[in-house]
Amino acid sequence: MLEVTNLSKSFGSAQVLKQVSFKAQDGQILGLIGQNGAGKSTTFHSILNFIQFTGTISWNGQALTEKDYNIIGYLPEERSLMPKLTVQQQIRYLARLKGYQTADIDRQIPKWLERFAVKGDKKDKIKSLSKGNQQKIQLICTLLHQPKLIILDEPFSGLDPVNADLLKQAILEAKQAGATIIFSDHDMSNVEDLCDQVLMLKQGKVVLTGDLQAVREQFGRNRLFVKTDWSTERLAALPHVIQVALTRAGTYRLTLDTESAGPEIFTALTQGHYIQTFDQQPPTLDEIFRMKAGATDD
The missing domain is CATH 3.40.50.300 (P-loop containing nucleotide triphosphate hydrolases)
Structure with missing residues (x-):
């Protein structure tokens, strides 16, 4: 060591x-x-x-x-x-x-x-x-x-x-x-x-x-990846969603104001039906790097 x-x-x-x-x-x-x-x-x-x-x-x-x-x-x-x-x-x-x-x-x-x-x-x-x-x-x-x-x-x-x-x-x-x-x-x-x-x-x-x-994980699971036929506008109107972006993989990335909103959004999106992708993740290391590199208060 x-x-x-x-x-x-x-x-x-x-x-x-x-x-x-x-x-x-x-x-x-x-x-x-x-x-x-x-x-x-x-x-x-x-x-x-x-x-x-x-x-x-x-x-x-x-x-x-x-x-x-x-x-x-x-x-x-x-x-x-x-x-x-x-x-x-x-x-x-x-x-x-x-x-x-x-x-x-x-x-x-x-x-x-x-x-x-x-x-x-x-x-x-x-x-x-x-x-x-x-x-x-x-x-x-x-x-x-x-x-x-x-x-x-x-x-x-x-x-x-x-x-x-x-x-x-x-x-x-x-x-x-x-x-x-x-x-x-x-x-x-x-x-x-x-x-x-x-x-x-x-x-x-x-x-x-x-x-x-x-x-x-310490930055929170505030990234939600979903594959759905909902429009960007409809996704953006969901509670606790502060940003929506379409990824190159064809999924939507939703940025949440709290990770605890995941279950509520899952219920609203699926309405009891199958959904191909629903994946709640913390930020990537690249995103964390950019946040910390740009932060003024370490």
Whole structure:
């Protein structure tokens, strides 16, 4: 388990992190979210001891030491491959820094290239690969040594949906193996798909934290999705409905002023008859992100 307590960091007069505290559990995925400049990368750099900070960061109850960094897999936001090396040379170089022997590395390379559907050969130079395939090589370098703590800074950036799914599967397999995983992303659908816990930073402060579903539920089940032949005007006239919108899926999304209105609206809509869709939900993480990002009072 990774535990961060009262993490603070300033660059000159600018305080980038302000008393940030959280825990990331073994076998779980924590989504770190926030606007650009919120402090996500600085949090990662603090965990990795790239920068000096105040506060404490511990791994399984002990301060992280140099030997612990062999069990960490880190994918930085800024890609950092060496373009003149071959794929094999690049993977060898970074894996050897983690204590792997060359023979062990070479045995694993073909399996990883196949797993991530890399279009290229291990003898191809990095610079000859597409950007997407270069990113896959960096992901292989991050995961090949089977790290216990995995830190991914914008891992889906530049990946098409098919390749993003390959990465999601690899992340879930690492979770199943017991790894502690933290990743940042601006696409809230990726966070909702993968994460057990969520932590949102705003201007260096924690403004949202907890179990993903519990975080959504605390905002109330004020979104109601229905499929009906009623008109927009008729739906808008229902009690406690403050907004009606037609979704791309062909359902109506009703925003309620109170979640307790659900049963009353259900009775009015169905009138004892079958209705194809009636689904009362809390706001999505994307909606919550927009609310918290725009809020002036945290």
